[in-house]
Each structure stands twice: as C-alpha cells, then as structure tokens.
C-alpha cells in the first residue's frame with residue numbers, strides 16, 4: 660500500500676482532489692470563479708460545496724449575470740468576458 664504523507668497540507672490537498680461537483684458528481688473543469696454568497700446559497704449550495712460553474716447555473720435555475728460574481732480577482736476573466744459580450748445571458 661502506498662504510504663500517504665500525513666501532514667495537514669497534504670491531507671488537505673488530497674481532500675481537495677477527492678471533491679466533486681455536488682450536482683453532476685464530476686470534477687469541475689475549473690474552480691476559478693466565485694459567486695456572491697447570496698447567489699451561492701440561492702442556488703442551494705453550502706459554503707464548502709464544490710460545483711461546476713454550469714451546474715451552479717442549472718441549480719440556480721437561471722443564467723448568471725456579471726452581478727452574480729463576487730468582486731474578487733479570481734473572477735477577472737469571467738467579468739471581462741461579460742464586459743466583452745462573450746457571455747451574453749438570455750437577452
């Protein structure tokens with residue numbers, strides 16, 4: 660049996676890689692987005708849940724808008740996409 664490092668850092672890392680999307684059970688292709696807390700809970704998600712961006716949209720029952728994303732650096736690419744009209748939710 661392979662010995663796994665028991666240090667907190669490695670345990671946390673393994674836990675992260677074991678986590679899957681609460682909706683589709685798959686591995687989210689990216690976790691590089693952060694919704695506003697209110698939107699996250701509106702979608703029925705708990706703070707520590709992991710969810711693909713497209714699954715979160717399904718759970719929420721509507722398309723995201725730029726205002727659903729928190730104003731944090733991790734969302735820069737997404738917010739830029741919205742500004743450039745790359746993501747153009749149900750107009």
Ligand SMILES: [Zn+2]
Pocket residue numbers: 664665666667668669670
């Ligand atoms: Zn370690």
Ligand SMILES: [Zn+2]
Pocket residue numbers: 680681682683684685687710711714
């Ligand atoms: Zn998913």
